[in-house]
Amino acid sequence: MSIYLEGMKILVQRRILQEPVDVSTKRWYFKVAGTNNQYEVLIGENGKTSCTCAHGSLYANFLCKHIVAGILLLSGTGMNV
Ligand SMILES: [Zn+2]
Numbered sequence: 001m002s003i004y005l006e007g008m009k010i011l012v013q014r015r016i017l018q019e020p021v022d023v024s025t026k027r028w029y030f031k032v033a034g035t036n037n038q039y040e041v042l043i044g045e046n047g048k049t050s051c052t053c054a055h056g057s058l059y060a061n062f063l064c065k066h067i068v069a070g071i072l073l074l075s076g077t078g079m080n081v
Pocket residue numbers: 039051052053054055056064065066067
């Protein structure tokens with residue numbers, strides 16, 4: 001399954017636990033429910049992203065499915081699925 005579809009799946013299953021916050025500083029923070037853990041995702045306006053899952057912390061520029069889900073949510077994609 002592609003990372004894009006993985007991200008969509010998270011949205012469809014409503015596994016984003018809180019709405020993105022901290023809009024005033026152009027950074028969005030939220031939590032995503034994983035299989036066994038809860039992950040914290042940060043997306044900045046400058047394109048910098050981070051996630052507390054294994055993939056997100058191991059690879060600085062790697063977009064894990066949690067970050068993809070957040071980007072999809074912020075862009076409005078997937079809100080009507
Ligand atoms: Zn992640």
